[in-house]
Amino acid sequence: MIELAGVTKSFGSNHVLRGVDLVVPKSESMVIIGGSGTGKSVLLKCILGLVTPDSGTITLDGRDVREGDRDAFLARFGMLFQGGALFDSLSIWQNVAFRLMRGPLKRPKSEAREIAIEKLRRVGLAPEVADLFPAELSGGMQKRVGLARAIAAEPEIIFFDEPTTGLDPIMAGVINELIREIVTEMGATAMTITHDMSSVRAIADRVAMIHGGKVRWTGPIAEMDATPDPYVQQFIHGRAEGPIEAVR
Amino acid sequence: MGILAPLGALGRVTLGGLAAIGRVALFAAEAVSHLFRPPFYGREFLIACLQIGWLSLPVVGLTALFTGAALALQIYAGGARFSAEAVVPSITAIGMVRELGPVLGGLMVAARVASSIAAEIGTMKVTEQIDALVTLSTNPMKYLTVPRILAATASVPLLVGVGDIIGIMGGWMVGTGRLGFNSATYLKNTWDYLEFWDVGSGLVKGAAFGFIVAIMGCYFGMNSGRGAQGVGRATKSAVVAASVAILAANYLLTEVFFSA
Numbered sequence: 172m173i174e175l176a177g178v179t180k181s182f183g184s185n186h187v188l189r190g191v192d193l194v195v196p197k198s199e200s201m202v203i204i205g206g207s208g209t210g211k212s213v214l215l216k217c218i219l220g221l222v223t224p225d226s227g228t229i230t231l232d233g234r235d236v237r238e239g240d241r242d243a244f245l246a247r248f249g250m251l252f253q254g255g256a257l258f259d260s261l262s263i264w265q266n267v268a269f270r271l272m273r274g275p276l277k278r279p280k281s282e283a284r285e286i287a288i289e290k291l292r293r294v295g296l297a298p299e300v301a302d303l304f305p306a307e308l309s310g311g312m313q314k315r316v317g318l319a320r321a322i323a324a325e326p327e328i329i330f331f332d333e334p335t336t337g338l339d340p341i342m343a344g345v346i347n348e349l350i351r352e353i354v355t356e357m358g359a360t361a362m363t364i365t366h367d368m369s370s371v372r373a374i375a376d377r378v379a380m381i382h383g384g385k386v387r388w389t390g391p392i393a394e395m396d397a398t399p400d401p402y403v404q405q406f407i408h409g410r411a412e413g414p415i416e417a418v419r
Numbered sequence: 420m421g422i423l424a425p426l427g428a429l430g431r432v433t434l435g436g437l438a439a440i441g442r443v444a445l446f447a448a449e450a451v452s453h454l455f456r457p458p459f460y461g462r463e464f465l466i467a468c469l470q471i472g473w474l475s476l477p478v479v480g481l482t483a484l485f486t487g488a489a490l491a492l493q494i495y496a497g498g499a500r501f502s503a504e505a506v507v508p509s510i511t512a513i514g515m516v517r518e519l520g521p522v523l524g525g526l527m528v529a530a531r532v533a534s535s536i537a538a539e540i541g542t543m544k545v546t547e548q549i550d551a552l553v554t555l556s557t558n559p560m561k562y563l564t565v566p567r568i569l570a571a572t573a574s575v576p577l578l579v580g581v582g583d584i585i586g587i588m589g590g591w592m593v594g595t596g597r598l599g600f601n602s603a604t605y606l607k608n609t610w611d612y613l614e615f616w617d618v619g620s621g622l623v624k625g626a627a628f629g630f631i632v633a634i635m636g637c638y639f640g641m642n643s644g645r646g647a648q649g650v651g652r653a654t655k656s657a658v659v660a661a662s663v664a665i666l667a668a669n670y671l672l673t674e675v676f677f678s679a
């Protein structure tokens with residue numbers, strides 16, 4: 172279980188997070204929604220310690236994330252970055268198998284490659300791409316390689332930052348199903364950021380909406396449509412009119 | 420306030436400069452502390468050796484060749500003023516191995532390598548690749564910085580050594596081709612007057628300059644600002660800082676090695 176309490180983060184005068192309280196239960200799929208630039212990516216990075224919060228506490232299974240062995244902590248996580256963040260000096264399969272080729276999870280090269288190719292298949296990429304380099308792939312393909320890398324070592328907790336942006340609708344469907352599968356079959360805890368409402372419905376057990384640096388609303392997906400919260404209603408129906416100012 | 424404003428500005432610039440030096444020094448200390456703690460990334464080290472050492476060879480070689488040639492001409496012209504043309508071989512060699520080989524080689528490596536390290540690591544930073552490394556339980560300091568520092572510190576002395584030979588050869592070519600020296604005499608004079616420490620001090624300088632180049636490239640890359648502009652600025656700063664630091668370090672090392 173991941174628990175955030177009163178997490179704040181500012182970049183200079185830009186107060187991005189202003190006290191985020193959120194609970195992500197174990198083995199559930201939490202989807203984060205919210206306008207562009209509201210700090211969703213920053214929130215995930217705070218949990219991983221890539222960005223240091225100014226105040227507040229973040230705990231994983233009751234332990235503060237800043238305490239204890241950092242390697243052991245990070246070994247429990249997988250993360251798909253919004254921009255893919257593939258290592259452009261390594262081939263596709265070496266990217267996917269990165270964690271499997273060094274450190275405690277190290278295994279023989281041929282085995283790591285096999286696992287990488289299997290993970291690539293699961294995100295809809297043919298074995299032929301394994302030996303290409305990231306620069307040779309399209310944006311959507313890079314995104315899927317990033318996804319394959321995030322799940323390669325079968326982590327307990329996986330963060331997906333916009334897994335389906337830049338994908339065609341069919342591929343987006345495949346990825347939604349994959350994320351769902353990882354949660355239900357492997358029992359992983361997932362936090363997914365997405366702007367795509369059909370993804371939200373396909374992936375989420377619970378939804379949290381970030382607005383104004385705080386969690387505006389959170390609840391089970393089944394209750395999302397019925398909530399009277401005008402912010403949530405405006406967001407999920409994509410209306411230009413409403414309490415969220417679209418033009419500033 | 421009015422009169423003191425320029426002083427205030429001067430103070431701020433000075434403090435800013437000192438703070439920057441402090442940050443680089445802390446970064447260097449951290450990097451060095453990682454040199455001795457596993458895991459070690461051998462493959463990254465070999466790639467860095469290839470890119471920093473081997474691929475810099477043409478640039479450093481050409482620099483040394485032309486410098487040695489020009490040096491021989493100048494020493495001949497200067498020596499002619501008091502009929503000491505015979506010193507051309509030995510002074511060319513000493514000037515080359517003690518001073519110009521390491522310094523010019525170091526500066527060329529700074530231009531070529533500090534920039535490429537800063538641009539590569541800076542791009543990795545702005546495209547979140549550094550963050551991705553961390554989430555994959557890999558310390559960027561060990562994976563990116565340490566191999567480059569080791570490779571640069573080990574390979575720049577070798578480059579300087581090769582540069583020394585090529586530079587002396589440049590002097591010899593001019594000496595025998597243009598200035599009428601006998602080839603065998605030229606080489607014998609070069610060899611006889613060259614002391615071990617002339618060469619050794621230059622190689623030590625080379626190691627120091629290699630270290631500086633890698634540290635500056637990595638430091639500015641890791642601290643790159645956001646976007647293409649950030650990477651551009653990081654690259655520029657790395658080259659400038661590495662070049663100035665090389666010249667400053669050269670003076671200090673020369674004081675240490677040769678002041679009587």
Ligand SMILES: Nc1ncnc2c1ncn2[C@@H]1O[C@H](COP(=O)(O)OP(=O)(O)OP(=O)(O)O)[C@@H](O)[C@H]1O
Nearest residue numbers: 182185187205206207208209210211212213214253
């Ligand atoms: N390293 C950083 N330095 C300065 N500002 C930052 C940094 N990272 C994020 N920000 C700022 O924090 C705010 C939130 O960024 P974030 O990337 O979390 O948005 P987001 O909710 O993920 O948006 P999107 O949906 O467009 O991806 C933005 O205003 C951004 O400019």
Ligand SMILES: [Mg+2]
Nearest residue numbers: 211212253332
């Ligand atoms: Mg984002």
